[in-house]
Amino acid sequence: MTDLRIGWIGAGIMGLPMASNLLMAGYRVAVYNRTRARIGPLVEIGAAAAESPAEAARQADVVISIVSDSPDVEQVYLGEGGVCDGVRPGTLCIDMSTVSPQTARDVDERLRHLGVAFLDAPVSGGKTGAERGTLAIMVGGAAADLERARPVFEVLGKRIVHCGPVGFGQLTKLCNQIICGLNLLAVGEAVTFARANGLDPKVMLEAVSAGAAGSWAVDNLGPRMVSRDFAPMFMIDLQQKDLRLTLAAAGQRQLPLPGTALVQQLLAANQAHGEGREGTQALVKTLERLAATLPCESRVSFPPSGSD
């Protein structure tokens, strides 16, 4: 299958290692990125540089995009010099960004008129998963198109789930973010409660991790909250974008999501304090600040937030 030619759009934190893995697996890849300098490492290992999404798509059998937000995806596919301006009938386009389900449906509709198939296939697993090729891939679209894409997906990820028609990969990813957000809040409140009561949060995390409170967030975000390591596994600004998409999609169904809305508001407080580019575990600082002006006995044991 490695005679497939791939047009790759987006060389950010996720896109760069993913495209790199495809090049290492022997695929021929033409790469476009809005900030051209970022594609250097890919060109060095054999990628062709494209001047526009249209050019990246022109010679491709499969076009893959992974960019930041819904307007970026619309620009990449539907804008001037976009994929739609270069793509040939019979091509398969795959958007792996996390964007609104409606954006996925809009792009699909335009591509369908050109005789081009589309999958939305957002991922979970972060930078590490992208580098190791162990991403979870949530796929919306026709099953036959997923089968065409499978050899490529198998280079990029390890759990590949067909979630339904176009848009359903995005819906599944939004569910993923609902859970991640509330599991994050769970650990943040438990760590803050422990500290405020003089209970060693490390001991607490160890005690609860094996039972009904166990989660990826307890194991991975809890220790970082305790050690005050706020380097991003996943940035608050991106989590906020995903929660905004989630609440908008829920709003269209007139579905209240009180917990998700609360997480979004608390993380907005982090953003207000200039912490949007920190990891989501920095939510614990918002929870501490809620108590900061109150006579909270153990407040003195919180490191000053200026030290981060």
Added chain:
Amino acid sequence: MTDLRIGWIGAGIMGLPMASNLLMAGYRVAVYNRTRARIGPLVEIGAAAAESPAEAARQADVVISIVSDSPDVEQVYLGEGGVCDGVRPGTLCIDMSTVSPQTARDVDERLRHLGVAFLDAPVSGGKTGAERGTLAIMVGGAAADLERARPVFEVLGKRIVHCGPVGFGQLTKLCNQIICGLNLLAVGEAVTFARANGLDPKVMLEAVSAGAAGSWAVDNLGPRMVSRDFAPMFMIDLQQKDLRLTLAAAGQRQLPLPGTALVQQLLAANQAHGEGREGTQALVKTLERLAATLPCESRVSFPPSGSD
């Protein structure tokens, strides 16, 4: 060590299988329960029946209590015919109920004046963990007293964590309940969002469970929400008692816990609908009812709540 004589107080859903495991391990056990009929199964396998906590404590080397709430523990230890009326100096008393840290400290103080040691040692793992002897045990008190209790704990549980002085077992358990409550809300909102959008929640749970959204709640409560199985793994009424203790303890530190408070309010809505004795996963019904009067496209696919 099985020549230790145990005074056991409380033969409820947890206490009955725990005391049974100690009898099977060869311990001599005198049992008291407020509703006397419930101790029948223990007497049948060799337990002595006690007429009061004082009587259960009189001949014991170790007294263990596991009852419902703070006032019950106070009654059992400090009330008329309570443990304090019968216990001998040198005895070790262990309360495995989930109650307020202050109750643990109060009981400890009274027992100390009698020359009696005390541990608070609430558990996690539910009825199944109690039956299998695989509970997590969160212990507050002196390390030396924990060592005296260890052979008994090893019959009852598999993860035994020393959390700090008296009261710190309870504080750790409350952290456990903070996390359980919010992880529950996480799964409930994701399942409801999926359903409202026509996304198969089973597929969604499978897609998200292996990644950063993974949790015990996703694996155990998610499928029950999907199959509308609301039989209790853990009852809403008991979760509410634990969240009440948590919010009270947080309030004493003037620590806001907005997520935990939200979970408590949403589960209060379940109680208002007569669902207090259902499992915590019935929270999903409250989330659905939030959307019930709105023109929610997939509302028709929710089973009517009368069918439960």
